[in-house]
Amino acid sequence: MRAKVxxxxxxxxxLLLWLLLVPRIxxxxxATGDGGVVFSLEAPGAGAVFVAGDFxxxxxxxxxxxxxxGDVWQATVALAPGTYEYKFxxxxxxxxxxxNPEKRSxxxxxxNSVVTVGADGSVAQAAAAAAAPVAAAGGTSGGAAAATxxxxxxxxxxxxxxxxxxxxxxxxxxxxxxxxxxxxSADANALASDGKGNWRVIQPLEAGQHEYKFxxxxNWVADxxxxxxxxxxxxxxNSVVTVxxxxxxxxxxxxxxxxxxNNLNAQVTIEGRYLTRFEYxxxxxxxxxxxxxTDPRYRLQRPxxxxxxNFTTRVSDIATTFMRMRLxxxxxxxxxxxxxxxxxxxxxxxxxxFALKAYWNQEIYTGEDLLKMGGDVDLPxxxxxxxxxxxxxxxxxxxxxxxxxxxxxxxxxxxxxxxxYNDPDLYDNLGLDRIGLRLSRxxxxxxxxxxxxxERSLVWLEGLGGAGIPALDAHRTGNDDASSWYETxxxxxxxxxxxSYRAGEKMTVGAEVLYRKQGQRAVTGNEASETNQNGAIDxxxxxxxxxxxxxxxxxxxxxxxxxxxLHQARTESGGNADQRLLGYTFQPQATANRQVFYTIDASxxxxxxxxxxxxxxxxxxxxxxxxxxxxxNAADLDYGAVGRTAPEDSTVTSHTEETWYLAGRLGYGRxxxxxxAFELEAGLxxxxxxxxxxxxxxLEFILRYDRDLTRNLxxxxxxxxxxxxxxxxxxxxxxxxxxxxxxxPFVGFRYTPIRxxxxxxxxxxxxxxxxxxxxxxxxxxxxxxxxFLFDHPDASVLDAENNLKSARVVTLRAQLTF
Numbered sequence: 142m143r144a145k146v147x148x149x150x151x152x153x154x155x156l157l158l159w160l161l162l163v164p165r166i167x168x169x170x171x172a173t174g175d176g177g178v179v180f181s182l183e184a185p186g187a188g189a190v191f192v193a194g195d196f197x198x199x200x201x202x203x204x205x206x207x208x209x210x211g212d213v214w215q216a217t218v219a220l221a222p223g224t225y226e227y228k229f230x231x232x233x234x235x236x237x238x239x240x241n242p243e244k245r246s247x248x249x250x251x252x253n254s255v256v257t258v259g260a261d262g263s264v265a266q267a268a269a270a271a272a273a274p275v276a277a278a279g280g281t282s283g284g285a286a287a288a289t290x291x292x293x294x295x296x297x298x299x300x301x302x303x304x305x306x307x308x309x310x311x312x313x314x315x316x317x318x319x320x321x322x323x324x325x326s327a328d329a330n331a332l333a334s335d336g337k338g339n340w341r342v343i344q345p346l347e348a349g350q351h352e353y354k355f356x357x358x359x360n361w362v363a364d365x366x367x368x369x370x371x372x373x374x375x376x377x378x379n380s381v382v383t384v385x386x387x388x389x390x391x392x393x394x395x396x397x398x399x400x401x402x403n404n405l406n407a408q409v410t411i412e413g414r415y416l417t418r419f420e421y422x423x424x425x426x427x428x429x430x431x432x433x434x435t436d437p438r439y440r441l442q443r444p445x446x447x448x449x450x451n452f453t454t455r456v457s458d459i460a461t462t463f464m465r466m467r468l469x470x471x472x473x474x475x476x477x478x479x480x481x482x483x484x485x486x487x488x489x490x491x492x493x494x495f496a497l498k499a500y501w502n503q504e505i506y507t508g509e510d511l512l513k514m515g516g517d518v519d520l521p522x523x524x525x526x527x528x529x530x531x532x533x534x535x536x537x538x539x540x541x542x543x544x545x546x547x548x549x550x551x552x553x554x555x556x557x558x559x560x561x562y563n564d565p566d567l568y569d570n571l572g573l574d575r576i577g578l579r580l581s582r583x584x585x586x587x588x589x590x591x592x593x594x595x596e597r598s599l600v601w602l603e604g605l606g607g608a609g610i611p612a613l614d615a616h617r618t619g620n621d622d623a624s625s626w627y628e629t630x631x632x633x634x635x636x637x638x639x640x641s642y643r644a645g646e647k648m649t650v651g652a653e654v655l656y657r658k659q660g661q662r663a664v665t666g667n668e669a670s671e672t673n674q675n676g677a678i679d680x681x682x683x684x685x686x687x688x689x690x691x692x693x694x695x696x697x698x699x700x701x702x703x704x705x706x707l708h709q710a711r712t713e714s715g716g717n718a719d720q721r722l723l724g725y726t727f728q729p730q731a732t733a734n735r736q737v738f739y740t741i742d743a744s745x746x747x748x749x750x751x752x753x754x755x756x757x758x759x760x761x762x763x764x765x766x767x768x769x770x771x772x773x774n775a776a777d778l779d780y781g782a783v784g785r786t787a788p789e790d791s792t793v794t795s796h797t798e799e800t801w802y803l804a805g806r807l808g809y810g811r812x813x814x815x816x817x818a819f820e821l822e823a824g825l826x827x828x829x830x831x832x833x834x835x836x837x838x839x840l841e842f843i844l845r846y847d848r849d850l851t852r853n854l855x856x857x858x859x860x861x862x863x864x865x866x867x868x869x870x871x872x873x874x875x876x877x878x879x880x881x882x883x884x885x886p887f888v889g890f891r892y893t894p895i896r897x898x899x900x901x902x903x904x905x906x907x908x909x910x911x912x913x914x915x916x917x918x919x920x921x922x923x924x925x926x927x928x929f930l931f932d933h934p935d936a937s938v939l940d941a942e943n944n945l946k947s948a949r950v951v952t953l954r955a956q957l958t959f
Contacts, residue, residue: 142697144731148164158269168658168863169181169240169336169520170238170240170241170242170243170256171238171241171256171264172264173263173264174217174263175217176217176219177217177218177219177220177262178217178218178219178220178256178258178264179212179215179216179217180192180206180215180216180217180218180227180229180238181206181240181336182206182213182214182217182231182236182238182239183212183213183214183215183231183238183311183336184212184213184229184231185212185311185453186212186453186461186463186487187208187212187214187231187232187461187489187575188460188461188487188488188489188490188491188496188498189205189231189232189459189461189496189951190205190206190208190214190229190230190231190232190492191203191204191205191206191229191230191232191496192204192216192218192227192228192229193228193230193235193679194225194226194227194228194253195225195227195231195663196218196220196225196227198546198583199548199583199588200543200546200548201230201233201235201496201541201542201543201548202230202493202494202495202496202541202542202543203543204216204218205491205493206229206373207543208455209337210337210338211304212311212336212337213311213336213337213793215336218842219668220256220258220262221258222258222259222260222262223257223258224255224256224257224258225255225256225257225258226245226253226254226255227253227254227256228247228253228254229257230496232489232491232498232505232539232542232842233488233496233498233505233539233540233541233550234506234507234539235509237251237252237253238254240335241254241255241256241464243255243256243257244645245649245697246527246647246648246649246695246697246703246705247641247649247695252703253721260482264929265541274571283548285522290494290872292307292334292335292337292339292340292341293307293339294307294308294309294339294366295307295342295366296364296366296367297364297366297367297382297390298390299384299388299389299390299634300491301343302343302345302346303343303344303345303346303388304343304345304346304384304390305341305342305343306318306332306341306342306343306344306353306355306364307332307337307339307340307341308332308339308340308341308355308362308364309340309365310338310340310356310357311337311340312356313334313338313694314358315331315357315358316331316332316334316340316355316356316357316358317329317330317331317332317355317356318330318331318342318344318353318355318356319353319354319361319377319822320351320352320353320354320355321351321352321357322344322346322347322351323916327359327361327852328356328358330342330344330500332355340800346388347384348383348384348385348386348388349383349384350381350382350383351366351381351382351383351384352364352371352373352379352380352381353379353380353381353382354379354380357896358896359813359852360853360895360896361377361852361926362895362896363377363378363379363380363849364380367380367381367382367653369381369382369383370609371604402471409452409453409454409455410452410453410454411450411451411452412451412453412959413448413449413451413952413958413959414447414448414449414451414915414956414957414959415447415448415449415955415956415957415959416445416446416447416448416449416911416954416955416957416959417422417444417445417446417946417954417955417956418444418445418573418907418952418953418954418955419444419445419446419952419953419954420439420441420442420950420951420952420953421439421440421441421442421950421951422439422440422442422948422949422950422951423435423436423437423438423439423440423778423948423949424437424440424947424948424949425437425444425948425950431465435491435947437588439949439951440767443470445470445471445549446468446469446472446479447467447468447469447470447471447912448467448468449465449466449467449484450465451463451464451465452464452465452466452468456478459490459491459492460488460489460490460491461488461489461491462486462488462489463485463486463487463489464483464485464486465483465484465485465486466482466483467481467482467483467484468480468481469482469851482632483502484502484773485500485501485502485503486500486501486503487499487500487501487503487505488500488501490924494542495540495541495542496539496540496541496542497538497539497540497541498538498539498540499537499538500532500536500537500538500539501536502532502533502534502535502536502557503532503533504529504530504531504532504533504553505530505531505532505539506530506531506532506539506552506577507528507530507535507581507591508577508579508592508594509550509581509592509728510579510590510592510639510653510654510836511639511641511651511652511691511693511707512639512653512655512689512691512709514577514592514594514635514655515531515575515577515594516529516530517529518530518531520918520920520921521920521923521927522919522920522921522923522924523766523918523919523920524771524806524823524824524841524843524902525770525804525805525806525822526803527823527918531554531575532554533913534556534557535554535556535557535575536554536555536556536557537552537553537554537555537575538551538552538553538554538806538882539544539551539552540552546581546582546898547580547581547582548579548580548581549578549579549580550577550578550579551577551578552575552577552578553574553575553576553577554574554575554811555572555573555574555575556572556573556574556575564583571625572598572599572600573592573596573597573598574593574596574597574598575596576593576594576595576596576597577592577593578592578594579591579592579593579595581617585639586643587640587642588640588641588642589638589639589640590638590639590641591637591639591642592635592636592637592638592639592653592655593634593635593636594631594634594635594636595632595633595634595635596632597630597632598630598631598632599628599629599630599631600628600629600631600725600737601626601627601628601629601665601735601737602626602627602628602629602723602739603625604625605626605627605629605663606622606623606624606625606627609721609741609742610682610741611682611718611721612680612681612682612719612721613627613663613680613682613717616663616678616680620669620678622666622668622669622678623668623673624666624667624668624669625668626666626667627663627665627666627667628663628664628665629661629662629663629664629723630660630661630662630663630664631660631661631723632658632659632660632661633657633659633660633841634657634658635655635656635657635689636655636656636884637653637654637655637656637689638653638654639651639652639653639654640652640653647696647697648694648696648697648921649694649695650692650693650694650695651692651695652690652691652692652693653689653690653691653692653817654688654690654691655688655689656686656687656688657686657687657688657689657711657713658685658686658687658870659683659684659685659686659687659713660681660684660685661682661683661721661722661723662679662680662681662682662683662937663678663679663680664677664678664679664680665677665678666678682720682721682723683716683720683721683722683723683744684716684720685713685714685715685716685745686713686714687711687712687713688711688712689710689711690709690710691707691708691709691710691814692707692708693706693707693708694706700760701759702757702758702759702760703757703758704755704756704757704758705754705755705756706753706754706755706756707742707752707754707756708750708751708752708753708754709750709751709752710750710751710752710867711748711750711751711752711755712748712749712750713742713745713747713748713750714747715745715746715747715748715779715780715782716744716745716781716783716785717744717783717784718743718784718785720744720783721741721742721743721744721746722741722742722743722745723740723741723742724739724741724742725737725738725739725740726738726739726740743783743864744783744784745783745837746778746779746780746782746783746785746795747778747779747782747783748776748777748778748779749776749777750774750775750776750777751774751775751823752773752774752775753772753773754770754771754772755769755770755771755772756768756769756770757769762817763788764808764809764810764811765807765808765809766806766807766808767805767806767807767808768805768806768843769804769805770802770804771801771802771803771804772801772802773799773800773801773802774798774799774800774801774802775797775798775799775800776797776798776799777795777797778796778797778798779794779795780793780794780795781794781795787832789830789833789835790832790833793811793832796830796831796832797831798828798829798830798831799828799829799831800826800827800828800829801825801826801827801828802824802826803824803825804822804823804824804825805822805823805824806820806821806822807819807820807821808820808821812847812848812849812855813849816848817846817847817848817849817856818846818847818848819844819845819846820844820845821842821843821844821845822842822843822844822845823840823841823842823843824840824841824842825838825839825840825841826838826839826840834868834869834871835868835869836866836867836868836869837865837866837867837868837870838864838865838866839863839864839865839866840863840864841861841862841863841864842861842863843859843860843861843862843908843919844858844859844860844861845857845858845859846858846859847859847891850890853892853893853894854890854891854892855888855890855891855892855893855932856889856891857887857888857889857890857891857901857903858886858887858888858889859886859887859888859890859905859908859909860884860885860886860887861881861883861884861885861886861887861908861922862882862884862885863882863883863885863942864881864882864883865878865879865880865881865883865938865939865942866878866881867879867880879939881939881942883943883945883946884946885905885906885908885922885940885945885946886904886905887903887904887905887906887907887908887952888903888904888905889901889902889904889905889952890902890903891902897957897958897959898955898956898957899954899955899956900953900954900955900958901952901953901954901955902951902952902953903951903952903954904950904951904952905950905952906921906922906925906945906950906952907921907950907952907954908921909920909921910924911956913958915958916943922945925944925945925948926941926942926944926945927941928936929941929944929945
């Protein structure tokens with residue numbers, strides 16, 4: 142293995158200069174309570190929630206929170222005067238406090254929340270202000286907000302000071318009372334929240350009949366606990382209360398159960414979603430997947446329907462389950478059927494000394510080491526990093542405990558979604574296993590971690606014998622093995638140490654060293670035993686070693702600006718000339734059979750890589766934010782060390798590849814203002830293969846705009862521009878240089894006739910995908926291109942872009958959550 146020569150990255154000097162030119166992205170927050178500081182977190186579906194911080198040695202299970210109404214968890218912690226950092230631990234997953242704007246950078250590229258306790262034991266004003274409930278006073282027309290104790294939701298009731306109106310919604314951010322008594326003002330009388338999803342306001346009313354509605358995040362809702370209504374002018378109903386001369390309510394019919402409360406009983410809750418999409422389109426592919434014919438006529442495409450039913454069951458104080466059943470017309474096998482499947486599930490067991498979560502197909506895990514081994518997955522199709530937790534497409538277990546003060550986090554998963562063709566008759570699941578373990582403990586101001594992460598897949602392949610793998614051919618000859626199928630073992634392991642140290646209140650430094658091992662071997666032959674049946678063998682044909690060294694600096698430049706600078710250096714051996722690299726490839730469904738297709742490549746080159754990354758975040762006072770991401774990757778590839786020449790040029794035995802990435806996001810405004818909300822994303826990629834004159838540049842812009850036109854109607858736009866430039870090749874194939882531009886518009890209207898129902902009518906391929914996240918993710922155009930590439934294996938990236946550009950689509954999308 143060639144020694145790595147460490148040298149300063151040429152980008153470091155430039156990056157440090159940027160620090161002088163750029164000015165941190167900074168709701169109940171910690172509050173003063175009886176006996177100490179009250180920590181609160183709304184965590185629907187959580188099995189166990191803890192608070193960990195420097196006040197308890199960052200013990201992940203020492204301080205549990207108790208679940209209350211509305212999935213709000215609370216704990217009161219006695220704290221001496223001073224400043225403390227903390228995080229919530231939700232089913233083993235460490236999270237910042239979303240309601241607390243006070244933060245400091247942690248050693249792992251994120252932030253710790255901060256709370257300050259004064260000399261009198263009260264929470265300092267900065268955090269207390271954020272914790273204040275909505276509308277500490279009732280509004281301009283004389284209403285009085287409820288105190289922030291527990292609120293009992295029910296029909297309107299006469300109390301001291303007027304009539305108490307209550308509402309239940311743990312998702313609402315703001316609730317107001319509007320009626321004939323305040324001129325139907327949507328913001329004059331605000332309800333106060335108890336932090337558990339219960340809202341209340343006390344409104345003085347004169348004798349007589351009064352009509353009213355609640356305004357929930359801008360949506361007008363009749364009182365679900367009051368059966369007395371009259372028709373409104375818009376085809377709906379207003380709720381009604383009648384007050385007598387003594388200020389009491391005139392008796393009404395018994396209130397119906399709250400429509401917002403869908404608990405079947407004290408233990409089971411049902412929620413869900415209905416999603417549908419209709420597309421009226423032309424210039425879309427028709428016929429078999431391998432055909433490239435498109436239909437120039439506008440036609441209604443097959444509608445997409447998806448229905449979720451979510452069941453959360455609280456079995457006991459230490460056991461909770463969740464299950465999502467999904468009915469999806471796009472996931473069916475027979476065209477006119479609708480497939481029903483278990484989409485997500487978990488069982489959380491949380492006694493006081495550990496937390497255990499068994500899950501199915503949920504985002505659940507990200508490594509806690511500096512390099513976030515086993516997680517931190519970048520979402521494809523986005524310009525910037527969109528870091529996700531691992532877990533989608535797999536089933537496994539996450540275990541967290543703190544025995545003897547050593548934080549232990551163990552993760553095991555089996556990847557189950559490699560069914561590339563959505564057909565159970567096609568043998569295309571790789572059976573990939575993932576294992577992650579990290580032990581850590583603070584020593585003074587230093588935290589020491591021991592991370593281990595491994596992946597392994599066992600796959601049966603047909604025809605490996607005689608396919609050009611020297612080690613396997615020698616085994617077959619020497620052992621008289623006539624197997625036609627071999628099971629291959631493909632694995633890699635990372636193990637090492639990571640360190641983090643907080644230097645003052647604003648700066649954190651970290652480092653990590655990992656040893657990496659990658660291997661491939663044949664472990665079973667279908668005729669390798671003495672009885673010519675499945676027999677164990679051990680024939681390695683790839684063996685690579687590597688070392689990864691990383692260092693990071695996280696610094697809060699100001700209260701609103703944060704910086705993270707990460708540098709990595711990696712070296713990987715290439716084995717020797719007799720070794721081979723096994724790869725997997727999948728054919729179109731029209732030609733696939735019951736097997737995994739594979740490629741056998743020569744031994745990979747010896748590689749030295751280095752990467753430098755800069756991330757800057759800034760948050761302004763006026764709904765303005767900015768994010769900048771800059772990275773340089775370089776790789777020195779030595780093919781001569783393994784007896785090869787470069788694949789692109791047989792006269793070259795080594796070369797250097799270099800790629801620069803620059804991306805940014807700028808946001809301004811809100812949809813409810815006259816100006817509306819703008820977001821501009823931009824990305825630039827400059828890639829130089831360092832051989833045969835091969836270069837590739839890509840520039841991409843996405844401009845998003847959202848503005849309310851009326852209370853329920855809004856205008857939306859999502860415009861994408863992309864420019865590709867290739868030198869020495871046309872998107873991976875030999876040819877002349879290429880310059881080409883693409884414009885993809887999406888323009889339309891959104892309509893919310895009732896809360897939790899979103900209707901969108903627009904022109905263009907939908908940029909938002911809702912298959913994973915109810916909030917949607919900006920990968921719609923990317924998925925459109927990927928589907929084209931999968932159906933046309935010989936197509937290039939530019940072919941996929943041309944297909945997207947030529948598509949003419951009118952989209953109607955509807956999503957209802959309940």
